[in-house]
Amino acid sequence: MKKNLLYVLSILVIASVVLTACGGAAPATQAPATEAAAQFTCALITPNPLGDRSFIDASARGIARANEELPVKCDIIETNGVAEHETALRGAIAQDYDLILGLAMDAEMFVGLAEEFPDQKFASPSEIFLETLPENLVAYQIDVHESSFLVGVIVGSLTKTKTVGAVVGGDAPALNQFYYGYKQGVLEVCPDCQVLVSYLGFDFSNPTLGLETALGLYDQGADIIYQVAGRSGEGVLEAAAQRDLYAIGVDSNQDDIQPGHVIVSSLKKVEATTFDPIKMVVDGAFAGGFQRRGMKEGFAGLSWDEGSTTFETQGPADMTAKIPEIKTLVEEYRAKILSGEYKVCDAFVPETPECVELLAK
C-alpha cells in the first residue's frame, strides 16, 4: 500500500516536472544573426519563461530586433520565478556580457548587484521604483497616459450606449496611468459618457476572471471595454466576442485576437525599452539612471499607427464608416499633446490640475 502510493507520487512528480519543462510553449527566439560582425554582447534575463504573450515576449522581440539591426549578439536567459533571478543574473555577469538586461527583477536585488559589479552595465526595460539608481544601471519607464487618452478619444467617439468600461489589473499608479488617460479621452469627446471601472486585485493571469468581470460591465450597459490586465485581459477580449460588443487591446497589438471586436490596441513597447539600452551601448552613449519614454519617443502608441486595419476591414459597417473621421480627430489631439498644448493626467503625479479635475468627475 505504502510502496504503491509512493510510486504513484513519484510518477506524478515526474509527470509534473516533465510537463512544466515542456509547457514553456514558444521556443526561444535566439537568432544568432550577425555573429561574425558581433562586437557587443548582451543578455536578457526574463522573469518567467517565454510565451506569456505579453511583456516578456515583447522584450524578446526587442532582442531579436537588436540582433538584426545592430552589430551585437544578444542572448535570452529564461528563468522560472524569483528564486532563479539572482542566479541567472550572476551567471550572466560571469559570462562577461557587455550589457545585462533584467526584466521585472526585484529592485533591491538588481540594484545591489549593480553596486557589487560597478564595471558591468545593467539595464531594466521595465520600471524600477526606487529613489536613485547606480551609474551603471539604466531603468526605463513607459508613460502610457497620452496614448491611453487617444484610445479614450476613439472609444468616446464610437460608443452608442454612452457607457464604456475599463478592466484594470490593479489599483496602482502604473495601471491607473492607462485608466486615467483613457477616462480623460472619453470625457473629452463625450462629456455625458459614463466610464465604469473594475479592478482585478493584481491577478494578471486569470482570463476567466477577466471574462466574468467584462461580462459584468457589458451587463451594466458598457459597449466598449479597455483592458489593462495582462493575460487576464484576454478574457475581456473573449467577452467582447461573446456579446458581439467591443474591446480595446493593450501592451502589444491584440487587434487580431478577436478580429472585428478589438477596435484598437494601446501599445506599450517593451521591445523598444529593450532595444534602446542596447543601442545606447553600441553608440557608446550609455548612461545610468531613470529614463522616461512615452508617445513622443514612439514607445507608446496605437496599433493603428503601425498600420493595423483589422477592425477597419472586419468591424461593422456603421462603426468603420466613422473611422476616417476619428483618425483625423486622433491626429489633432496627438499634435496638441506633443506640442504641450493639451495636458493629459499622469497617475504618477495626481496633484496636477488636469488630474484633480478628472478625478473629481
Added chain:
Amino acid sequence: MTPAIEMKGITKDFASTRVRANDHVDFSVEPGEVHALVGENGAGKTTLMSILYGLIKPDSGEIFIDSQKIRIDHPNDAIQHGIGMVHQHFKLVPSFTVAQNILLGMEPTQAGLLNQQQENELVAALAEKYNLPVDPTARVRDLPVGMQQRVEILKVLERKAKILILDEPTAVLTPQEVNELVTVIRGLSRLGYTVIFITHKLVEVMSVADRVSVMRGGKMIGTKKVSETSIPELARMMVGREVLLRVKKKEMQRGDVVLEARDISISDVNGLAAISHVSFQVHRGEIVGIAGVSGNGQTELVEAISGMNSLDGGEILFKGKIIDEASVGERRDMGMAHIPEDRMVVGLNLQTTLDENLIVSRYDDSQFSRYGFLLMKTISEFAEKVVRAFSIAAARPGEGIATLSGGNLQKVVVGRELSGDPAFIIANQPTRGLDVGSIEFVHKTLVEERDKGAGILLVSVELDEVMALSDRILVLYRGRIQGELDAATATEEEVGILMAGGNLQDLKYAQRADQQELRS
C-alpha cells in the same frame, strides 16, 4: 511399474538468498498413488514442485514422465504433459461464477458468443464425474475456502491433468474440510489419478498418502511406504533429531483468577454481533484452550481482551481491576502478553529491524528509554539476549527480519511477549503455519510459562493443539461458549460435537442408542 514422474539430480541455487534450495534431489512417483512430500518450511519441497510445474528453472537435473525425458520451461509445458497444480493461495477470479472460473480461457463458444447455460451444464457434469459436488452458478467470493479449493481441483482436472500437485492444501481448511479433502484425494486416486501432496502435517500424511518422501535442507532424506513408517520416524527425518510431538506437562498448580470476562459482547468490523454474553475465568498457572472452527468470534474475543477493540457490553477484569477503558499499552504494562494470530501484519513489523520489533510493547520502560530518547545500547543487548534465549537462528540485532522463516518470526514474537514475565498470555493460533520443530518449541515454551505461574488463554482451530496443551477447554460456537470440558477427560469426539454446535447430551444419547442397538 514405470514411475509416472521421475526427477533426477535436481539442483537449484538462489543467488539472491545464497541458499541451495534443491541439492541433487531425486524424486519419483508411481502412477495412481497418493504421494506425500513433507519437510519443514524452507526444506525445498515447494521449489521442487515449482520446478516440476515449470515455474522455476532448475540449474541442473532431468525430469522424466513415463520414462520419457522431457523439458518443462513453462506451466504450459507442464499442463501439456498432464501435470496440474493447485496452489496454496488460490488463483481464482472472486467475482466470477464457479463455472466461469473452471472454464476460464477454454469456454465453449457458439459463433464466438459465450453460452452460460452450456458452461453450467459442462461443469455440473464434470463435478458429477469426479464426485466433487459444486454449484456451477455460485460466485467464488461467496464460497467457503474448502469449496474454493474444490473449484481449483476441478479447474485442474478440466485441463486434462493426470498428475495433481497440491501445495499445502490443508493449511487453510477447517478440520471438517480437511476430512472432505482426504475423501476427495482418495477418490481421485481410485480413478487412476496421481496425487502429490505437499504438507508438513504428519497426521494428514498417515491418513491419506500411500508413500511419503521427506526433504530437509534442500536434500531428499528418503521415501517410505506409509504403512511401514510412523509419525515419530517421519518427524525425526524432517527435523533431523528426536522430536517431542506431545509436550509433557506437569500437574497444574492453579493459582488466583488473573483474567475474568463477565458477560461480554463484541461486534465485528461490520457491526454484527461476534461474541454475545460470554463469561469465563483464567487462573494463574493454567492453560485455558478456546476451541472452535475459525470465524466463530475468536478474533474479536482476542482483540477485545488485548485492548485492540472495544466491548459492546460486559466487562473484563485483569488482576481484579476492570480494564474496559484501558489502552493496549496500559494492559501490557499491567503484565498482559499477546501472541497474535497474524504475525506478518499484526505481531511484527517486517519493514524494520529485529531490535525495534522486540521493544514495541515496552519501549516506554525506563529500561529502554530515558528523557524521550531510546537507549540504543540496552535495546541491542536486550535483542542479543532474546536471540540467545529463544535460539532464533539467523536473526541478528540491528538487522531486518523480513527474510526470516515463519518459525523464526514466530520465535521473535514469542521471545518478545514472554521476555517480560507476563502474568497473562493470550496465544492466538500460536503455531499456525509452523513446522514440526517450531511447533514443539512454541508448545514447550507456553507450558513453561504456565508452570512459572502465568495464566494462558490459548485460542486455536487445531483440535490437537487445544487437546494437547489445555488444562480446560472452552468451545466457541457462533459467539457463545457452547460447552466447557476438562482437558484431562475430554475426548476429540466431544470437542468436535461442541465445535459443530451440538451438545454433549446429544452425544450421550447417541452413544446410549448405539449401545442399545448392540445389545438388541
Added chain:
Amino acid sequence: MNNQRWKKLLDAILVPVLAVLSGLVVMGILILTLNKPVLESYAILFSNGFGCKEYGNCIFLTTLERATPLILTGLSAVVAFRSGMFSIGQEGQYLLGAAAAAWLGYAIHLPPILHAPVLLIAGMLVGAAYGWFPGVLRVKLGVNELLSTIMLNSIAALIVEYLVQFPMRADTSAVAHSPVIDESAQLMSFFPGSKWGVGFVLAVIAVIVVYIYLWRTKSGYEQRMAGQSRRFALFGGILSDRAAIRAMLISGALAGLAGAIEVMGVHRRIMTGFSVGLGFDGLTTAILGQVHPFGVFIVAILFSGLKLGAQIGLQLNLNIPRELGGTIIGFIILFVAAGKLYEENIVRAREWATRRRSSRLKRESG
C-alpha cells in the same frame, strides 16, 4: 554477512549512479538533435551546477543556497511519510511560514539577537499549525490527507497572494512585494556575492535533528512504527493517531522554517510568485532520497545543482533552451525513480556471472 552488507552498500550506490548515467545518455541524444556539442554540454552541466570558478561568483555556493529550502521541505515530507501520512502540504506551509517571517521582519523591530530567532520560530509555528489541521482532519474525521493538503496548498497560495497584494504591499511596482525586512532579521551569508549562509547551517542541523528524532527518540519510534504498520502499532500499544498528529506538526514546522529562511536569507521580502513549486520539489527530493534525512540532503544538493546547470548553465553557455534543461532533469528523475529496474538487472547480472563462474570451475575441475 559482512560481505552481504558491502554488497548492499554497493547496490545502494550503483543504482543512482546508473540512473544518472542513463539520464545523461538521454541528455546527450537530445543535445545532439539540437546540433550542440555534447561533451561540452556535460562539462557545462557540471561546472555550472557544482563548479566554483571565481571568488564572489561560486556556483556551487548558489547550489547549496538553492538546496536549503529543498532540504527542509524534503525533510518535512520525510517526517510526514514516516508516520504514514501522505501529506503533500509542504507548499502551503512553506508559503505561510514565509509570509509570517516577512511580516514580522518589517512590522516589529527587535535587537538582532532576538529578531531573527523570533522570525524563525514564527515561521515554524505557522507552518506547524497549517500541518496540524490536515492531521486532525485525518485522525478525527478520516479526511484523506492527500486531498486536504492539496486543497490547503491552494488556499495558502491565495492567502499569501492576497497578503502580498494588499496588506503587506510595499509600493506600487507591477510585481507586488512586501517591504524589505529589517537588517536585524536577516540571516547572515558567509561570502559576499552569495546568499549561502546561516540558513544552510540551520538546514544541516535540521537534517541531523530529524535523523535523531526519527531513529533515536521514543516519539520517532512511535511514528515510524505507526507509519509502517498501523496494526502492528495498535497491537504494541502505540497511539498511532497522536504520533501522526505530532508528525504533521513537525512536518509543518520544517516547511514553515524553509519559508522563513528563504525570506530571511535570500529574498529579504515576500513577493508575488514567491514559491514556484518549491514544496513540490521537496516532495520529489524526499522520494528520491529514499525518505531518509541523509538521502534528502544529498538529493537536494544534486537536484538544485542539476537545475542550475541544466536550466541556466546550458542556456547561458550554449543557448540550449530552458525547456530542454527541464526535460533533461525530468529524465534523470525518471531514471532514478525507476531504480528498481537497475536493481533487478544487477541481481540478474550477478546470477549470470555466478553461474558462468561455477560452470567454468566445473569445466576446469572436470
